[in-house]
Structures are given as structure tokens and as C-alpha cells.
Amino acid sequence: MSAPAPIAALSATDLRAGYGRGDDIVRGISLDQAPETILAVIGPNGSGKSSLVKTLAGLLDIRAGRVAVTGRDVTRETPAKRVAAGLAYVPQEANVFPNLTIGENLKLATEFLRGRAGVGPEQRERVLGLFPEIGARLKTRAGDLSGGQRQMLAFASALLANPEALLLDEPSAGLSPKIVGQTMEAIVRVRETGVTVLLVEQNVAAALDVADEAVVLVAGQVSLRASASDMKAADLGALFFAKVA
Amino acid sequence: MIAYLVTIAILVCVAALVGLALNLQWGQAGLVNFGVVGFVAIGAYAAALLTPQVGWLPAMIAAGALSAALSAGLALLSIRLEENYLAIVTLGFGEVVRLVILNEGWLTNGALGIPDIPRPFASLGESIGGDAVFIVFALGLLAIVFLALEGMARSPFGRALRAIRDDATVTSALGKNVFLLRVKAFAVGGAVMGVAGALHAYYLTYIDPSQFTPIVTAYAFMAVIAGGRGSNVGLLVGAGSIMALLEGTRFLKDVIPVIDGVQLSALRLGLIGAGIVLLLILRPQGLVPEPKRRAADVLPKAGGGR
Amino acid sequence: MAAQLFFNGLVTGLLIALPALALTIVFGVLKFANFAVGSMLTLGAYAAWVANVQLGLPLFGAAAIAALTVAGAGLLADQLAFERLRARGSITLLVASMGVSLVIENVCRFFFGNASRGFDVALSRPIRWEGIRINQEQITIAITVAVCLVLVDALLRFTPLGRAMRAVADNASLAAVRGVERRTIARLTWVLVGALLGLAGVLAGLDRAIDPLIGWNYQIPIFAAAILGGLGSPLGAVAGALVIGVAEEMSALVIPTNYRQVVSFSVILALLLFRANGLFGAKAARK
Numbered sequence: 001m002s003a004p005a006p007i008a009a010l011s012a013t014d015l016r017a018g019y020g021r022g023d024d025i026v027r028g029i030s031l032d033q034a035p036e037t038i039l040a041v042i043g044p045n046g047s048g049k050s051s052l053v054k055t056l057a058g059l060l061d062i063r064a065g066r067v068a069v070t071g072r073d074v075t076r077e078t079p080a081k082r083v084a085a086g087l088a089y090v091p092q093e094a095n096v097f098p099n100l101t102i103g104e105n106l107k108l109a110t111e112f113l114r115g116r117a118g119v120g121p122e123q124r125e126r127v128l129g130l131f132p133e134i135g136a137r138l139k140t141r142a143g144d145l146s147g148g149q150r151q152m153l154a155f156a157s158a159l160l161a162n163p164e165a166l167l168l169d170e171p172s173a174g175l176s177p178k179i180v181g182q183t184m185e186a187i188v189r190v191r192e193t194g195v196t197v198l199l200v201e202q203n204v205a206a207a208l209d210v211a212d213e214a215v216v217l218v219a220g221q222v223s224l225r226a227s228a229s230d231m232k233a234a235d236l237g238a239l240f241f242a243k244v245a
Numbered sequence: 246m247i248a249y250l251v252t253i254a255i256l257v258c259v260a261a262l263v264g265l266a267l268n269l270q271w272g273q274a275g276l277v278n279f280g281v282v283g284f285v286a287i288g289a290y291a292a293a294l295l296t297p298q299v300g301w302l303p304a305m306i307a308a309g310a311l312s313a314a315l316s317a318g319l320a321l322l323s324i325r326l327e328e329n330y331l332a333i334v335t336l337g338f339g340e341v342v343r344l345v346i347l348n349e350g351w352l353t354n355g356a357l358g359i360p361d362i363p364r365p366f367a368s369l370g371e372s373i374g375g376d377a378v379f380i381v382f383a384l385g386l387l388a389i390v391f392l393a394l395e396g397m398a399r400s401p402f403g404r405a406l407r408a409i410r411d412d413a414t415v416t417s418a419l420g421k422n423v424f425l426l427r428v429k430a431f432a433v434g435g436a437v438m439g440v441a442g443a444l445h446a447y448y449l450t451y452i453d454p455s456q457f458t459p460i461v462t463a464y465a466f467m468a469v470i471a472g473g474r475g476s477n478v479g480l481l482v483g484a485g486s487i488m489a490l491l492e493g494t495r496f497l498k499d500v501i502p503v504i505d506g507v508q509l510s511a512l513r514l515g516l517i518g519a520g521i522v523l524l525l526i527l528r529p530q531g532l533v534p535e536p537k538r539r540a541a542d543v544l545p546k547a548g549g550g551r
Numbered sequence: 552m553a554a555q556l557f558f559n560g561l562v563t564g565l566l567i568a569l570p571a572l573a574l575t576i577v578f579g580v581l582k583f584a585n586f587a588v589g590s591m592l593t594l595g596a597y598a599a600w601v602a603n604v605q606l607g608l609p610l611f612g613a614a615a616i617a618a619l620t621v622a623g624a625g626l627l628a629d630q631l632a633f634e635r636l637r638a639r640g641s642i643t644l645l646v647a648s649m650g651v652s653l654v655i656e657n658v659c660r661f662f663f664g665n666a667s668r669g670f671d672v673a674l675s676r677p678i679r680w681e682g683i684r685i686n687q688e689q690i691t692i693a694i695t696v697a698v699c700l701v702l703v704d705a706l707l708r709f710t711p712l713g714r715a716m717r718a719v720a721d722n723a724s725l726a727a728v729r730g731v732e733r734r735t736i737a738r739l740t741w742v743l744v745g746a747l748l749g750l751a752g753v754l755a756g757l758d759r760a761i762d763p764l765i766g767w768n769y770q771i772p773i774f775a776a777a778i779l780g781g782l783g784s785p786l787g788a789v790a791g792a793l794v795i796g797v798a799e800e801m802s803a804l805v806i807p808t809n810y811r812q813v814v815s816f817s818v819i820l821a822l823l824l825f826r827a828n829g830l831f832g833a834k835a836a837r838k
Contacts, residue, residue, distance in 0.1 A: 020638075059724050078734075091730045095722040097643035100714065108718050111711045112730040157729060276643055279586075279649070326823055328642045329584035329782065333774040334823065336586075337816035342772060348809045358593045459767075463653055466646055511660035518653025525647050529639065532597075 002200070004024035007071040008032040009196035010056070010087070010165040015065035017055040024063065025051040036069075038187065038197045038208040040228065043074040043217035044240040048190035051202045052217065053167045056198070057089035058082045070164050084116045088163035092170045098143030102134060104154055105142050109157040118162035127159045130189055148179035155186060172203045184210045190244065208232050216240070251376045253492050255448050258383040261484040262441035263461065264468035265394055265477060266434040271466075272474035273403060274430040275410030277332045279340035281465045284312045284435050286346060286457035288442025293359045293452055294352070299367040299483040302448070309436040316435020320428040340458065346454050356474065362446050383444060392439055395477050397433070406430055407475065463517050470524045490516070510531025556800045557685050562689045564776075565696040566758060570769060571788040572703060573744040573774035578718035579783035580740045583644035587628065588748060588773055589766035590655040595621045595752020596761045604671045613670075614753045617649075621752065622745030624655065629741045634734075660763040667760035671721035688757040695754060697834020699747065709783060712739055713722055715803060720783065752780050767813075774798065775815035796817075 010033040017026040021063060025048045033039045040048050054060040056067055058079035066075045069087045077085065096105055110119050128135035133151040142153060151171055158166055168187065174179040182204050191197050199205035208214060211228040216239050224231075263285055268278045286309040295304035323334040346353045353359070356406045366378050397403050408416045409423050417423045446452050452515070464487060472483025577585045581761050598620035602613035628651045636643050675687040707713035718726040719736050727733055755765055776795045781789025795815055802814045 057728050059727065078732060079724070080732045081728045083728060083730045091725060091728070094722055095725060097718045097725065099721050100717060104714055104717075107711075109716050109729050112715065112732070116730075128644070136714075161730065252694030274599060275642070277645070292716070322820065329578070329645060330778065330823055332586070332645055332776065332818060333771070337771050337819060339775075341813055341816055344810060344812060348807070460653075463649065466649065470646070507664050508661050511657040514652050515657035515661065518650040518655075518657065521653070522647050525639075525643055526632070526635050533799060 007035075008068070008192075009035040010151075010198060011066075011198060012052075012056060012178035013066040013068075015055060015067065016063045017060045018063065019060065019158055026055050026060075028065070029217075029220070029222055030065075031222070033196055033198060035196050035209065036191060036194055038191050038199055038210055039211045040204075040211035040214040041198065041200045041217060042207060042214055042231075042236070043223075044203050045202075045242075048220035049217050050169055051220070053089065053169045053198065053200050056167055057087065062232065064128075069109040080112065083163070084113050085162050086116070086162075087167070088158035088161050088165070089167040089236070090154045090158045090169065092172065092173050096142040096150050096157065098141070098154070100142055101138065102140050102145075103138035103143055105153055105157055105212045106134075106138070109160040113161055118163060121162065123160060123162050125158050126193070130159070130193070131156045137138075147175045148182060151175065151183055152186065155190065159190065159193075159195070163195060165198065166190065168197060168199045170200055170202055172201060172206055177196050180206055190200075204236060232242070246375065250370070251380050253488055254380055255376075255383050256492075257485050257488045258380075258387045258466055259441050259448070259497040260488055261387055262390055262444065263438055263465045264472070264480045264484045264525035265390060266437035266441065267474065268469050268472070268477060268480045269394060269397075269406075270430055270434040271293075272469050272476070273398060273410065274406045274427060274481070276431060277328050278335045278431070278434070278460055279332050279459075280319075280335035280337070281438060282457050282459055282461040283335075283339035284316055284438035285442040285445065286342050286454075287315060288312045288347060288439030290353055290359070290442075292443030293362045293437065294328070295445045296363050296447075298444070305365075305440060305443045311440070312439025313432045313436035315489075316438075317432035317509050319430055320431035324427045324431060326425065327414060328439060336459075339462065343454060344459060346457070353454075356454060358451060359446075360451045360453075362450045362452065364450060378404055379448060383441070383448070386440070386444060390440065391477060391481070394437070398477060402426070405432055407432070427547040449474050460514060462520040463514075463521065465516055467524070470521060473528075475508050487517075487520075490520070493502045553581075553804065554681075556803060557797060558683050558685070560797030560800030561793060562692055562796070564793035565693055566751065566754050567769060567772050567773075567776050567796055568696055568789045568792035568837075569699060569747045569754070570773045571792045572700075572781070572785055573747045573751070574773055574777045574781065575742055575782055575785055575788040576740060578717070578777070579785075580716050581633070583633075583648065584640040584774070584799060586645055586648040586770075587652040589656060589768075589770035590659075590825065591621050591745065592766035592769060593621070593626060593659055593761075593763060594624055594655050594756055594766075595749035596756040596765055597663055598667050598749065599753040599756060600663075600670060600761055604668070604833075605793040609755070610670060610672060612675070614750055617753050618746040618749035621743045621749035622633045625741035625745030626738060626750075628655075629737060634737065655761055663763070665763060667691040667762045669760055670756055672757070691757060695750065699750060703743070703747070703785065706743070707820040709820075712736075716740060730737060738755075748826075770813060771819075772796075772815040774818045778819055 012029055015026055015029045018024045029125050030054060030223050041052065043049050052061060055062060055086050058077060059099070062075055065164055066073060068074065072085055074082045074085050074087065074124050097108070100108065104151045113119050133149060142150065145153060158175060171183050171187070180203060187197060187199065188210050199207055199211060208228045214226060214228050214231040216221050216224040216236070218240065226234065263281060267278060267281055289310050291308035292304050295307050317472060318333065319338055323331055323362050326334065347355055352481055364379060368376050403415065405421050405426055409421065409426060413423055468484040468487050471486060472479030472481070491513055492517065494509070568593055574585060574588050577583070595617040599613040599617035601612055602608045602616040608616070632647050632651055633644060636647050677687070678685045686759060715726065715736050717729045718729070718731060719733060723733060752766065755769065759765065772795050776792035777788045779791030779794055780789070795818060798818060799811050799814050802811060
């Protein structure tokens with residue numbers, strides 16, 4: 001694990017969020033993530049993992065707390081502005097536009113990002129270099145892609161924005177074990193290009209294999225943070241189902 | 246002045262009946278009905294045509310029954326549809342009813358309408374005063390319907406309807422027949438709209454197609470929104486305040502003399518439209534909010550959450 | 552006779568195509584059935600009438616004013632009503648659109664009354680071709696609509712705005728995290744839709760007398776066309792409009808013309824019953 005940098009790539013402070021008039025689902029989460037690391041977020045069903053990334057991406061109303069990307073406060077920004085500030089997000093499963101072609105999906109990923117540095121033809125070359133199978137089929141409807149190809153297109157679309165930090169919501173969902181392996185390899189490649197990755201996963205083993213660090217979320221709060229290797233040794237079952245005060 | 250207040254009170258009764266019916270369909274069961282006016286018109290014409298033959302009570306029952314039957318029929322065909330589609334089907338039904346009334350002159354006398362509809366208790370009215378008897382009749386009818394619908398709202402049927410509105414998937418998973426419950430809600434609502442139409446016909450003693458425009462539907466929606474979706478008490482408050490507002494605008498003619506009749510009616514209709522939007526924005530829960538009764542109260546195992 | 556009716560039906564269908572397209576675009580991008588389509592068309596007809604008859608502008612100038620007026624009205628309705636109710640779901644939005652419809656229709660009635668009006672255009676002799684009578688107005692309608700359809704198609708397929716609109720229609724929250732500002736796209740959608748409805752109003756005013764209910768009379772055929780094409784599908788809406796136009800006109804051969812409007816209603820009902828997804832897909836049944 002790299003030494004802690006002065007400015008966290010991604011930071012959440014006492015974050016609280018929920019749906020409509022309902023109760024808080026994210027209940028006071030604080031996280032700081034060093035640049036160019038992979039942080040796995042794990043926890044039982046309904047612990048608020050997905051809600052946490054949605055909150056960071058701006059899709060869920062923040063009720064209290066603060067979100068910052070490389071030190072820049074984006075708490076009050078729209079989802080679109082957060083992308084422009086360097087925070088990209090790949091949602092779970094429904095993460096490409098099925099009725100647009102691959103080419104259109106890729107074009108759309110950058111054409112509304114006014115003011116984002118490093119977005120352009122070179123970035124496109126680099127990203128398509130990471131996912132060669134995508135660049136070869138620009139005219140294909142995204143809805144016709146297989147699960148693995150769809151996931152690669154989703155990663156590529158997010159990376160075209162040249163993000164500082166990338167939020168991944170259960171990239172393994174709905175994929176066969178072999179494709180899960182390829183997806184995890186892709187995540188490592190992404191990190192090697194200098195991107196910080198926050199990885200929410202149900203598939204704990206796969207996530208801990210690629211992550212540097214991990215946090216366990218229970219009932220909308222962080223119950224444990226440790227290095228990935230320590231986490232592998234921990235009794236996660238007991239942690240997941242422990243009663244929270 | 247008294248006569249004027251009596252008129253308003255009777256119009257409020259008619260509007261409240263229509264509103265109560267829509268409140269069952271939309272407020273409690275979550276089913277949009279943009280064809281309200283069609284069911285009111287059917288009730289009015291049924292009452293107008295049958296009363297001279299069979300007397301008011303059988304005619305009124307027939308009006309409710311016919312409206313309920315057509316409502317159930319339309320529901321059987323279309324209640325499975327998602328709300329945007331249900332809205333257009335019911336709107337279309339309302340238009341078809343208008344066309345039939347307009348074009349089947351042998352039955353409905355077309356655009357000329359039907360005059361001299363006998364009122365219930367007409368002979369009693371001659372000795373005491375027609376409108377005095379009629380308002381007692383109208384209020385009595387409203388009270389009966391109100392109590393019946395309130396009882397229904399508190400019954401397992403009413404609870405199941407609200408449970409479906411809040412979460413159809415969970416409710417059907419718990420063994421409720423969502424389809425049948427929705428058809429029933431539509432049928433009962435249709436019956437009440439038919440009875441409201443009959444009351445309308447009896448009060449005016451003359452009906453023609455121009456009385457049954459989509460505005461009737463808009464009034465009903467405004468009453469439900471103003472009253473708070475799901476609350477029958479709120480509905481009465483809502484219907485009352487709308488009539489007061491509408492009738493109040495009649496006086497605008499005296500205040501702003503340049504306005505002519507068409508402009509006045511345009512102003513009132515425009516206000517209804519603006520009122521619908523404003524109330525939706527400002528008072529999402531209506532004047533009298535529905536008591537908090539959620540699916541979880543009805544169906545203990547429906548809880549859970551995200 | 553049948554050939555003439557078929558031809559008239561195609562023109563009527565083209566006339567319905569623009570509002571049907573407007574309805575389907577709003578449904579696709581903003582996810583609700585806009586019951587104010589008819590009244591927005593009415594507003595377009597009156598705006599053009601004022602420009603043409605009272606200000607003496609030629610018809611194409613009047614059409615531009617109509618498009619701008621209705622685009623402005625759409626923006627205003629979005630800002631004042633629809634945007635504020637967005638989070639409350641499609642039932643609330645469609646009821647609100649009914650309210651907006653009443654407001655627009657009665658603003659027209661307030662200023663122009665219930666009297667019928669017509670544009671100030673030179674009368675011209677109809678052309679005869681293969682035994683079919685073709686009016687000058689019909690030619691105008693056909694050409695205008697054809698040009699509009701080509702432009703809208705190009706806009707949706709080849710421009711960033713069109714891509715963004717299709718992306719929002721596909722998955723609004725994903726579009727947001729790809730940098731597309733939903734609010735901007737919603738506004739631009741209303742400008743496009745308003746312009747289409749304004750032009751449709753002008754064409755409708757060429758076809759029949761302008762009164763406060765001119766748009767309302769098209770309401771059910773417009774919905775029938777859009778549903779036939781699968782709500783949300785632009786291509787489908789145009790195809791649906793042609794089918795509805797021809798079906799309405801040809802129905803004169805078998806049923807009294809008084810009942811013409813029943814044709815559209817029957818098409819909607821039959822379609823929803825037997826093929827709940829329209830000709831081109833889209834879900835009509837609820838969960």
C-alpha cells in the first residue's frame with residue numbers, strides 16, 4: 001500500500017443520506033482514500049453499500065456531511081458536475097445505454113464534459129487500448145452486448161472522463177465466474193493508469209484479491225476498516241451479522 | 246340570497262358525490278380515471294329516461310347500476326394497463342359517451358337534451374317549497390353515500406386497496422387478487438358517479454350534452470387533490486371550497502365589468518386548471534391528509550425495506 | 552372515392568404525426584403522458600392567427616412565431632409545474648398536465664372567445680391527379696411535415712442533443728453520471744416539442760377552423776397514434792399517425808362520420824388488449 005498522501009483522492013465526512021422522506025440509509029460514514037488505491041466496500045445485503053456510492057455520485061440527496069474529490073468539495077454539485085470534477089461512476093448492471101450504439105455511448109461519455117482536463121482523442125486512444133474488444137465494434141447496439149462486453153463498455157465510458165476516482169457498484173453482478181475474473185483484472189489495469197477505485201462488491205473474495213484496503217459496512221455505518229490481507233483473515237460472517245448499537 | 250345558497254349547497258352535493266367516487270378510484274386505489282364525466286352523464290341520462298316510467302328510486306338505482314356495469318366493463322378491459330394508458334382509455338371512453346349521447350337522438354334527443362325530468366318528492370315540494378325538499382334529499386343522499394364509502398374505507402376491502410396503491414407487488418405476493426380488487430373499486434366508483442349524475446338531472450330537471458364536458462372530470466380531480474387523496478372528510482372540504490371558489494368568481498363580473506360571459510367562464514376554467522397544478526405543488530397531502538395507514542399496518546409481513 | 556379517402560387519410564396522418572411525435576418524445580425523455588398536447592397545438596394555431604391576420608405576416612412568418620410561442624409556453628409549464636412535480640411520479644405529472652391543458656385552452660378562450668377563425672390565405676383551386684382532388688393546403692401540410700420529420704430524425708440521430716435525449720430516455724440517472732445535465736435536456740426537449748406543436752397548430756388551422764377546442768379534437772387520435780407506435784418511439788409515432796389518419800378517413804365508408812373519433816378510441820383499446828406493447832414495443836401493462 002502506498003504512503004498516505006496529503007490530499008485524499010476521495011473523501012466522505014459524516015455522510016448521511018436516504019430516499020425521499022424515508023429514514024437515513026447512509027448513517028454517518030467517513031472515508032478517506034489515498035490516491036491510486038483500490039478500496040473495497042463490503043457488507044451484508046441492505047447495509048447501504050450501493051446507497052453509499054449513489055450518494056458519492058450525487059444520485060441520492062445528501063442530508064448531512066461532505067464529499068470531496070482531490071480536496072475539492074462537490075457536496076452540492078449535480079451528478080454531471082461531479083463527473084467534470086473527476087468523479088466517475090459505473091452503476092450496477094444497467095450501466096450502458098442499450099438503445100445507443102457503442103460509438104454513441106462513448107461519444108456521449110465526453111461531449112457534455114465541458115471544462116474537464118485531459119478529455120480528448122488521446123484519452124480515447126488510451127481507454128480503447130485498455131478495452132480493445134470495444135473499439136472494434138462501434139456500430140453495435142449496446143443492448144446487444146454480452147454481460148462482460150457491456151461491463152467493459154461501461155468502464156470505458158466512465159474512464160473517458162479522465163477521472164481521478166472511479167466508483168464501481170458491484171461490477172461482478174450477473175457475470176459468470178470467468179468474466180468476473182476478467183473484470184477484476186480490468187480493475188487492476190485501470191488503477192495502474194493512475195485512477196483511484198472505490199469498489200463495492202458482494203463477491204467478497206474477488207474484491208479482496210484486488211483491493212489494497214477494505215471497509216465493512218453494516219447498517220449504513222463503517223464497522224471495520226483494515227488492509228485487504230487482514231480482512232481476508234477476519235471472521236466476516238460474525239462482523240456482517242453482529243448487532244449494531 | 247337563501248335561494249342562491251341552496252343552489253350552491255345542492256351543486257356541492259353533486260360535486261361531492263363525484264369527488265367521493267373519484268377519491269375511491271384514484272385517491273384510495275391509485276387508479277386514474279379521466280372519463281369521470283362519461284359515467285356521470287350515463288347516470289343522468291338513465292335517470293332522466295327511466296324516472297317517468299318507473300319512478301325515481303328504481304330509476305336512480307338503475308342509473309347507479311348501469312354506470313357501475315359500464316365502469317366494471319371498462320375496468321375489466323383496461324385496468325391492467327399502466328397509468329398513462331389507463332388515463333387515455335378512460336378519457337376516450339368519456340368522449341365516446343358524449344358522441345353517443347349527441348348522435349343517438351332517438352334515445353337521448355341529441356343536442357336538444359331532455360326537459361321536464363320529474364323530481365323525487367315533487368308533490369311534497371309543491372306544498373313546502375321545491376328546493377327546500379330537494380336539499381334535504383340531496384344532503385341525505387350524500388350522507389348515505391359518504392357513510393357507505395367511509396365504512397368501505399375502513400373495511401378489509403379499503404385497506405387492501407390502499408395496500409395495493411402503495412405497493413401492488415408486495416400485496417399480490419401476499420395473496421390478494423389485485424385485479425379483482427381494482428375492478429371492484431372502479432365499479433363502486435362508477436355506481437356513485439351514476440347516482441351523482443341522477444341527482445344532477447333531478448336538480449336541473451333538464452339535461453343536454455353541453456352539461457357533460459371534460460370539465461366535470463377536472464372538477465372532480467381538483468376536489469380530490471384539494472381534499473387530500475384518500476381522505477373522504479377532506480374530499481367534502483375540497484368539494485365545498487371549490488364550489489365556493491367557482492361560484493365566487495361569478496361575482497367577478499360585477500367587479501370587472503369589461504369581462505363578458507365567455508371570458509368569465511374561461512377565467513373560471515383556467516383557475517381550475519391552475520388550481521390543480523398549484524395544489525399538487527403546494528399541498529401534496531391535501532387540506533385534510535389521509536390518516537397514515539401503510540401497507541405494513543395491514544399486512545404485518547409486508548415490512549422490510551431496502 | 553376510396554382512393555380520395557386514402558389520400559386524405561395520409562394527409563390527416565401527417566398532420567397528426569407532429570403532435571404524436573411531440574407526445575412520444577416527452578414520454579420518452581420525461582416519462583409522462585402530456586395531456587396538454589392538444590391545448591399546446593391550439594395555442595400554436597392562435598399565435599399564428601394573431602401574427603397572420605392581426606399583424607399581417609405571411610404564413611411562414613406566422614408559423615415561426617407559433618413555434619416560438621409554444622416553445623416558450625412549454626418552457627414555462629416545465630419551469631412552473633412539471634419540474635416541481637418531477638419527483639412525485641408519472642400519475643401526478645399527467646394530472647398536472649391536464650391542469651396545464653385547461654389553463655392554456657382557457658387563456659386562448661379568454662382572449663379570442665369561442666368564435667371560429669381562419670388564416671388570411673389566398674384561396675386556390677385544387678389540383679386533380681388520377682381522379683384525386685388535392686388541395687393547396689394538403690400540399691403545404693405534407694411538405695412541412697416531411698421536412699420537420701427529416702429534421703427531427705437528423706437531430707435525434709446525429710447531434711449531441713439528440714444523443715443526450717435518447718440517453719436520458721434510456722436511463723436518466725446514467726446520463727446524469729455521464730455528464731448530461733438533466734435539467735438542460737428537459738428544457739431543450741420542451742423547446743423542440745413546443746416548436747413541433749406550434750407548427751402542428753398552424754397546419755391544423757389550415758385544415759379546419761380555429762377555435763379553443765381545435766387541439767382537443769385531435770387529442771385522442773394523437774394518443775392513438777403514439778400508442779400504436781409504442782409510446783417513446785419517434786419512428787413508431789409517425790407510422791402510427793399515418794395508420795390512424797387513414798383509418799379515420801376510410802372509416803367513412805363503413806360508419807357514420809359522426810362517429811369518426813370512435814375509430815381512434817377503438818384502435819387504442821384493441822391495441823392495448825391484444826398487443827400491449829404497441830407496434831414497436833414499450834410496456835403498457837403495470838407490474
